[in-house]
Amino acid sequence: MERLSRRRFLKISAATFGAATAAAHLPDALRAAAAQGEKGVRTVATFCEMCFWRCGGIAHVRDGKLWKFEGNPKDPQSRGRLCPRGTGAVGAYYARDRLQKPLVRVGARGKEQWKAVTWDEALGYVAERMQKIKAEHGAEAIAMFNHGIGVRMLQHVLKSYGCTNFAGPSFAQCRGPRDVGFRLTFGEDVGSPERTDIENARCLVLIGSHLGENMHNTQVQEFSDAVGAGATVIVVDPRFSVAASKAKYWLPIRPGTDLALLLAWMHVIVTEKLYDADYVAQHGYGFEQFAAYVQAFTPEWAYPETGIEPELIRATAREMAQHRPATLIHPGRHVNWYGDDAQRSRGIALLNALMGSWGRKGGFFTPASMDVPDYPYPAYPKPARPKLDNPDKKYPFAHEALTTGIREATLSGKPYPIKGWFVYATNLLHALPNEAETIEAIRKLDLLVVVDVIPSEIAGWADVVLPESTYLERHDELNVEFFKHPFVSIRQPVIESPHDQKPNWWIARELAVRLGLERYYPWKHIEEYLENRVTGAGLDFAQLKKQGVIRGARQPVFFDEGVPAEFPTPSGKIEFYSTQLQEHGFDPIPRYTPPDPGPAGSFRLLYGRAPMHSFSRTQTNPLLADLMRENVVWLNAVAARRLGLKHGDWVRLRNQDGVLSNRVQVKATERIRPDCVYLVHGFGHTAKGLRRALGRGASDAGLITRYKVDPLMGGTAMSVNFVTLEPADAPQEA
């Protein structure tokens, strides 16, 4: 009710404001004109691709020039407001460093020497090489790495061709451990967009998750709403993040000891009987064993591990319990940190289970989606050999393909050789740990095709680079998400591509034609495809095109609203004790292992995101680069003084394996623990084509030469690298 009254308050005041300004000064006719839009301004509704959240937006074109991109109020994800990257869409279009023409490599791999060719030549070349690989090694020898919605079209042609190895860094390098941990506990993933009901949470616990800097639009909007509504925020982070500045409790934990804290919290909640007893009794499985197990993990035990005072651990545990079930321990997103990630995520899931927040308001909702039928394609040929990323189920709980598994197979040639890579919109050299290993794998290839918008580092190693239109210039697959409100949204071109870039669907289709796979393409233009699907769902295509989004009827999303409390685990319940894990020889209840302290005198390298940048691909966007031209290395102010460094000094980072970073400025700050340093990911570009970003800031990815593999699901933990700082010369400004 509180929330409703706030809304109404806003409405009232907005109306008051309108009366004060417009009504007082403008005749009604003029106001109407203003509402209808300025003269010479054309608007197109589409959705964003600055990240995968895919917020609906409305592009404004004034006098034939792209002017601005605003949120689509009808869209449930953007709720009419975009994040800075979304708003900076215009910069993606105007960026001078875009790929302009298809390129075929002329020099050695990695030297970035190209010949510009026609699309016909480029695609002909790719098709010819693919046929050769298929003839020699089979179609499965072509693998694909991908990111973003645009991949669906390219996957279609490759699946038609007989390929089977498709992987995105989004699993093994990102949210995989979380989904596995939750799946093992609740039987279901957290999903993307997350099924977290942040806006109704009364207590929000963020463990290493830096909402606000990590700019997933709806989540940040809801986070602000929750903060505005007075929810208690508890942030566990070695760094005083933006979220920590909103928190009632900031726990500057020793990196790598989160599971000790989680166990101590659960100890307090179980021993003080603060958990939701009814919920646990009704839905829990193996709680007695769990309760007996956590007895040992007192806050006093956790204290020397985590460095967090026992009383603070107790106080925060009680605070959480006080607000349950509207206590949300956020599962996080990029959680590949220390190698115990899936088990740690399971710990988070269990803590949520104790709070009874799964399926409850202010906790986790049950997402719903619109029922949009697939396009009636002919069946794909069955691949001759199975996927090779996870041979013999080495990682038994990996439920998606592992990028690093494909990389390993490419290197070893086992179980069968991989000879071709398609890389779509992911800068693998910055995304996968240990660049050298990726480069080594690339050297084994007969064909590397990169489809991208900018000449990223991975493009520098490609045999063929295919320039894709940006999302503002193309159609794409429909966006049919599982979300609080079911909806369908459409991407459609706002403006022509400035050069010879092509949309992914066109590239895919043309490639299919050259591979003799035309029968998989009953449609000529993607609009036919989209119309087929939309009409198949009983929706009005013209309306979708006009509004950009069509919302379905709101469905129940909480247990209280009638969603059945189902848990697709082996026991059908929330598994406090996991028999699956036990069967595979893992700990049925998470076990804490102390982290490796690293070499003396070095700092653990932590990394994260900035709100205005997406990975390593927005640094060429003039609007966004203006907000953050390069990253800085966060270093505790006292540690800096000890090293004789001042705020703003230039340094290079050297990791435990001797890799030296590009120069970067020191941010000497109280906002980070003394035993770690922090970099925003995505900087330190080395690709010559990225003129705006070249040599600016340091690349954390380059320093991540070591990684620990999660034994449950094959995720690669990357916060296990240590660096020292060396003074560097300041750059000469041109």
Next chain:
Amino acid sequence: MTAPLFKYGLFGDEISLIVAFGIGIAFGFVLERAGFGNARVLAAQFYFRDLRVLKVMFTAIVTAMTGVYVLSRMGVVDLSLVYLTPTFLWPQIVGGLILGVGFVIGGYCPGTSCVSAATGRIDGIVYVLGMIFGLIGFAEIYPMVENFAHSSALGQITLSSLFKIPYGVLVFAVVVMAVVAFVGAEWAETKFGGKKPDADSLLAPAKTLAPSRLLAGGIVGLGVIAAVSGDPYRGPFARVDTRELALNAGTKADHISVDQLADWLVQGRNDFLLVDVREPAEFAAYHIPEAINVPLAALSPDIADRTERIVFYSDGSIHSAQAWLLLKSLGYSNAYMLFGGLEEWKDSILFPRLAADATPEQKAAFDKRAATAAHFGGAAQTGVAPATGTPTETPKLAPPPPPAGDGAAPAAVKKKKKEGC
């Protein structure tokens, strides 16, 4: 206050420039008074007509040398903080020769040319212009001569340490040498310059005690004292405010308890420097985590910033107290001792005990200590079983029974498309 004042932070960089201006005025004034603004006076040196240059320079050298020696022995100046230009022998020999040639050709050296230019000597002005030209030329050839300019580096070294002659003896020798040189100079002046020694000359008829003879006598006297006084480069000389010490000792403001230190270490705080003042071997055998080893004998006045929080410890209290006293007296405002030293650390932190009649609060606090002990590699010493088990081992738990009901296969996980990170 100990000198050099600037090095001891009496004033900052900016004020030092104003001081430089003042010293420069005095320097220029004295040079001009000495007649060094006149090239003819300077050049006369090389024809034995007028040996003012030698007299002035050597008087200045012996004055400053004995002065700084005496002040340093008195503990007013820390000579080790007075900048000593590093020696590059061959470049300096070659440079000296070139400079000497330039001196006799041009008639000035850089300092004196400034004075001569300031008093209107046109040749002095032209000389300065020539110097600027020379600098530009040198910059252009610098890449070629850079290696030579950095060759035969001996580091910051005094004649005393080079020849292994005691510093004081050397001071005395230089003083004697200077006086002999003065006498020789006066003799030369009478012979070549046709000058008659004036009343204030060392060679004048010994009617009265001329002031310059007094001066010479005084400096020779200081030289004698120096010869028997030893090395001015000695350990730091410091003063202690006893009242402040007494106050500190009274309030224990100078102590850090082992519990506090343990908390700091566990919480990963680094806003202090933990210094183990025992011998390296003892340090190697065991030390508190994060500690650095600075044996008492090696303690120097520049181990850290003077505002840095420093905690000393040794086995007991005596050595750390000595270290503390030394640093405190050197102006370290934030030096502390670990109360009870390593013994207390072992007793309370590594191997804590719980009294049999402990109150519940004490018991709760003890749990924390016991865990901390384990963290630091120790173990709680008590008959009472600690509340904590051995949680790092794999739990040996019987799996729970299969869930009640028919255990029907649950609904399949809904297939959702996932992308992105």
Next chain:
Amino acid sequence: MTDSTDTSHAPRPHVNPYWAGFALGLVLLTSFVVMGRGLGASGAFSTAVATTVHAVAPAHAESNAFYAGYLGDGTTHPMKDWLVFEVLGVFVGGFLSGALANRLKFVVEKGPRIANGPRLAFAFVGGALMAIGAKFALGCTSGQALTGGALLNVGSWAFMMCVFGGAYALAWFLRRQWL
């Protein structure tokens, strides 16, 4: 209306060299005590030249190791240097002393047997040589001989001997200039 020959405006004699030396020694000692460093002169000119070159041709100055050494790390203005201000003081002090002793005079100091032109040419050449020598030796008569001499610095004494050596060796050839 030219120079007055008024006796009150006659130049005063130079002071006794021993007392001048003693005063100079005290100035040097003051510098040690207050600043922890000695006197100098040539470094100031190096800084001034480097700064000027940097203003005119920044790229050239930054690429030259010699200039770059005097330009610092860019955090403060290179002219904000101890020696620069000291030498500024030397000019002022020299002028004051000259004024008070009636020794201010636009004149070329030279021997009677040489014309102004050659004398000035010699001064120019001498200055240029002096600069090069001082840069090799890391200091001039003030910075090395005087300061280092008082601190018994090895390099300074070697330098001092060579200065006198070099000068005396060449003095005979240049006697026309001075005698």
Next chain:
Amino acid sequence: MSRYGMVIDTHRCVGCMDCVVACKTENHVPEGYCRDWITEVTRGEFPTLRMEIRTERCNHCDNPPCVHCCPTGASHVHERGGVVLVTKEECIGCKACLAACPYDARFVHPEGYVDKCTFCIHRVEQGLLPACVSVCPTHCMHFGDLDDPLSEVSRLLASRAHHALLPEAGTKPCIYYLT
């Protein structure tokens, strides 16, 4: 009289700079410049810290020193809502207003005239909110008439603790930050 102002909830703001991007696209602010910006102020020492994040811009002061010092009248107070604006055709680029503004809110546009936040008066006149306010994903910014006691901004100020920037500079700023 209406008096436009902003009330910004620092609790909600995450410093994402969406407001900056929106302003740049809406108003064609040239690359390398911004009319609004984010300031983060952290107080305390590790681990006891607090931080205020603010989105800042021209405060459209009631007592605008930039307007007082303008020699041509280019800087002026707009009739509507007391918004401080610059008429670029009248600006000579003397930069007095830059020096007069304690918030450093103004800059010289590459075309030579002084530029700054306009409260998006062109949008406000159409009944729209300023671009920054309209895009903010955290809804931390509120725009309206400070003189109208019923307006949202007035109500927020009446109900919550707040501060303005540098009120001691005497400029009477019209942007308030809720704390």
Next chain:
Amino acid sequence: MIETTIHRQNPMIDPAFHAWGWEIPVYLFLGGLVAGLMILSGYHIIRALWDKDRAHGHYVTAPILSLALLTVGMGALFLDLEHKLYVWRLYLTFEVTSPMSWGSWILLLVYPALAASALLTLPQTFPKLARRLPFCSRCAGALHDCPRVVQAIGFANMLLGVMLGIYTGILLSTLSARPLWNSALLGPLFLFSGLSTGAATIHLLAHVRRPDSGSDDFSDAVLSALVNWLRPPAPGHVGTQKLEHADNSFLTVELLLLGLFIVGLLSSTEVHQRAVELILTGPYAAAFWVLVVGCGIVLPLTLQFLQAQHRIRSTVVPALLVIGGSLALRIVIVAAGQASAWTVASH
């Protein structure tokens, strides 16, 4: 411990405010100098009416020199403008609250006043030119025949000089965002600094002689040219002594005002204390104490005092020092003022 991060990189603003380079200090210096010259020459124009014998030659060049210097100063100001083609906008309006607007109108009046006094002195300064321009000579003659007009011109020069001199300081002091400038004393300070500079300049003019000729040696000729140009005037030269006295009193007042300026800021708010610390002990301290106070005021004051006492020979050095110090004062005040900010305390 307060950490402030401002995510803004506007040129001239960040990381520290630095909108004004060398142009403004040079303009303020030349403006002040011209103000001083106008007051002095205005005074002498009036004095000359009563006491024909006291019409000193070296004052007569001041108006023409002023015209030239002011034009150079205006040139510097013009160079500083970012929107140069719109400079005429200054004269389409008069903004009561803007010292810059006042200044531009004052300057508009200064030029005719200077031109009038230049015309008045033309026959003395450039007799040859005056002979070629009979009209000007006639006008000058006519003017000299009307003492009231001459008096008016003198008064106008003095009045406008005072206004111009004060304006150069007030221009800064009204920019309230830079606390170092928040002192009404900047106006009088710059006025007296301008007066001392003006006196020093006239002093310098008094030394200008034609080079001696007759030496056959080239270098001797060059030298004698140089030496004679800078040769000290004969002792007891009537004008220069008066100028020394005047200059000394101006310098004394300037020093007093500078002291009051500092004391005033030091006894103000913390923001102002921090601001004045910039020149007292902060990054501008060396330049302030050594160049402005030491070489620019104290040293010439001492030298001129000694000269007046006949303890040392009179030279142009004090005059040159005063001129240099006056420029240094403007440079330091403008630079340090831009570095001072209100945000120091509150952020």
